[in-house]
Amino acid sequence: MSGRSGGYSGMANSGMLETVDNFFIATIGRSLTELHRNLKHTDHMVLSYLGIRRAVGSLGLALPVVLAAGGFLLFGTPIQENISSYYHTPLRDVFVGVMCAIGLFLYCYRGSSRFENWTGNLGCIAAVGVAFFPLDAGSDPLRQTSIAGYLHSLCGGAFFLTLAVFSVYYFPLNEPEDDAPDFLLEKSTSYRLSGITILASVLVMGVYLFLLPQATKDLLDKYCFLFWMESIAVWSFAVAWLVKGRAIALLTEGVEKVRELRHRERKKLN
Secondary structure (H helix, E strand, C coil), rough: HHHHHHHHHHHHHHHHHHHHHHHHHHCCCCCCHHHHCCCCCCCCCCCHCCCHHHHHHHHHHHHHHHHHHEEEEEEEECCCHHHHHHHCCCCCCHHHHHHHHHHHHHCCCCCCHHHHHHHHHHHHHHHHHHCCCCCCCCCCCCCCCCHHHHHHHHHHHHHHHHHHHHHHHHHHHHHCCCCCCHHHHHHHHHHHHHHHHHHHHHHHCCCCCCCCCCCHHHHHHHHCCCHHHHHHHHHHHHHHHHHHHHHHHHHHHHHHHHHHHHHHHHHHHC
């Protein structure tokens, strides 16, 4: 009975994981389809349109949540010491798929200068490197036994720094001038705060990796310190891209429209 029950449980978990994978594949597919559809109707700046920014932000926002919650609820996998360690769990396909998708969107992204485009290309290479050069299982990012492990650590650092550059420098620089001055200041501040948060997270992780004694690191590992610091950095990057894609503004406008409709309905009833 226990073996049969375990088989049913494994089949259920496999089905739920397939559902999660299909969700991300469908999301990525819809974004790419929309991108392809618009290629026929827009100019050379098409690859920087709002949908790409929203897609990148949405994937970044969802990644830590899906890995942590999905791993625990579907497979009983505890939160890993860092996000990269999910490569060695049943959620490997989700981790690799999302990082590749973010890399693809960064490659497709076109900014207002060659340097911004090169930054996006660098971010693409770093994201794909994180996906395809796995960290050694159960290892310290600074103490790897394989070339792939060291390449992973290098790509991870480059990825976070690239995201910080977008938030701190490029996003505030490229805001349209026709927006209201107060709104421009508000958005520029949110970009820079996101970038500063990413840089602060990277700095804290650097202190953890290079300066702390092993006993302190072992204590912090019990609370998944690196995972949460990486999550903060990823969420900060996601917020910047969602704001740049006007997703926050659209959500606010939607809420206001709902309130307005409710107000009109109440007036009719009265």
